[in-house]
Amino acid sequence: MLGLRDYLQIYTGIEIIKWDNQEGIVAMDSQDLPDILAYCLEMKPRPIWLTHVVNDERQLGNDFCLYLILHFPDKDFTLTLVAKGIKDEFPSLSLILPALNWSEREAQDLFGLRAVGHPDPRTLVLHPGWPKNFHPLRKDYKTGKEYKSFKRGPLVFPEMHGEGIFQVPVGPIHAGIIEPGHFRFYVIGEPVLHLEAQLFYTHKGIEKLLEGKSLEEGLLIIERVCGVCAVSHGLAYCEAIEKLANIELPRQVLLWRTILAELERVYNHIGDIGNMCAGVGFALGNANGSQSKENLQRLNLEFFGHRFLRGMVVPGGIKSVPGPKDSQEILNRLMELANDFEDWIPLLLEHDGFRQRAVTTGVLKTESAIDLGVTGPAARASGVAYDWRELHSHLLYPELMVKSVVEHNGDVWARLMVRVKETRESFRFLETLLRKGMQEAGRSSYIMNTFSNKLIPWQGAWGCVESPRGTDVIWLMLDDKGKIYRCRIRSASYANWPAVPLTVPGNIVPDFPLINKSFELCYSCCDR
């Protein structure tokens, strides 16, 4: 990383705030950002985008600031590029790193800044129809009654002309128990030529809501950003806080946090495998998946107090830890479910009809996955060997020797196979972890109450956890009272959604539900 450091120093106005083996924080002029980013992206192996945060620091005398966090997988090194002093525009980076497309449009909407050179002029998070100059994340905006003045305006979609080309609008309300989003298919006969997805219907303004909240209140909200990735979001949030307080956690806490994260992965993956069957109307697969998921959620409820495992991870610790007897019981039940999984999964994998629908459907190319910063099973199914558990040393993952599960075809089948293999792995991890837990049994709860005076104000910190859908990143800055000043939530779904429309052209409309379910993205944590 020293070469990079030397390179950065050729820019005047560069300020190296921190540089050690794991982390670098470098402030610069926003005009230098495109060149520096382009240089970083040339490095091999290519660094991965973690998050992009705009923060209104006018009260601190910094104008608006932009934080761009990159992760260099081979060295497990994260680099935060900070561009300070942005007044009303910043240079767009989307053409250099297309993954930033949405983040920049979001910054335009919510901060009223302009991303100069961004190719797409449309709004993203705020649909047409809000009052003029409504930029809620600016600090001088106080939450008011704007929602009352929202008048739905026309959504803007590209035109496409030619003989036999039709547009098929679908949504935002869909037929089924699913979340809202609008899809516009451009079709010629059955095959899809192009797909536009209009999301952000469930946008509530959570990032603004978090501002000024205490850490405990914040946790309640963070766990409800996404219903089914509550542990991952909560963990990322707690990791950010713990970084700001600079505290070391006891091993038992790390152990049980890892167990919770893996339990979350297992119940989600199994449910998602079942849902993929629902996407092709294969009732038998769906029935088995949903039944296993239900059993896992009941286990969650019985031993951890919540079907979605909420409320267990707290800043500085873990709320309660099952004793050795309960751990044994959890282990027995999990092993039973793992055997059951092996029992029903062949029904799917050996079903010709299902296979034919899934193979070669909805292909995500490796280059697209890299350019768009796709994460999680979707990336790994397209040959990108990136699993945060393997590449970043945190929790108890180094002991488990996680290896990314990679498939190369990028189709629905590949995404299914990644989930199947990861589920097996996770069951194995859970077994190891629970056995360790029983041997090293300690206290029944670990909550540290004494760190609030250690929290560093006005400093950004990130937390990052591999959720069942990919890497969830939370970036946090606290004020001098220990309240949240800014919290940016970049969920895995947010990173992956832009890739979904790319995989649909060439397939037929009825394949869309299947493709969509194979990504199994959440709308809520994307829209926030």
Next chain:
Amino acid sequence: MWSILLRKLKMGSLTEKHEDSLIPHKSSDLPSNFRKSLQIRHLDCGSCNGCDWEMTALGNSLYDHQHFGIDFVASPRHADLLMCTGPGSTQLVNAAHETYEAMAKPKWVMAVGDCAIDGGVFKGAYASAGGIGKVLPVDIKVPGCPPKPDDMIKALLEFMGRKSVS
């Protein structure tokens, strides 16, 4: 084929019992003539997806809503009851109205989950109405974050004028 059958035979029926009889449920002005069949349309109004997944769970073999005569339908035109989740996010309000309007009368609305009831943890966010009641007329509330599938079944059976035992 044989392995599937064998597996099913070993497993037996998984569906749990929730009700004993069709006892008309008296309290309130809710209808009690839905004894045997109820058609529901789900409407996500900005939920975190937790409530919605629990609603999906009603369809698994352990709850199996269909054996109560309850079904989720694809169009609001076929529905008697709108099960709403989420605090009513602003950008969805129009679509929510349109969904409600599309239902034939008589029709009812159920607010599922704390945030549908009063905004829950999202109270005060700039793009949320703070409860579905601010958007649509709510008849029944099912609290919880999220309510467990059992609670939903109980509420649905009571709405239908049946008594549940769990």
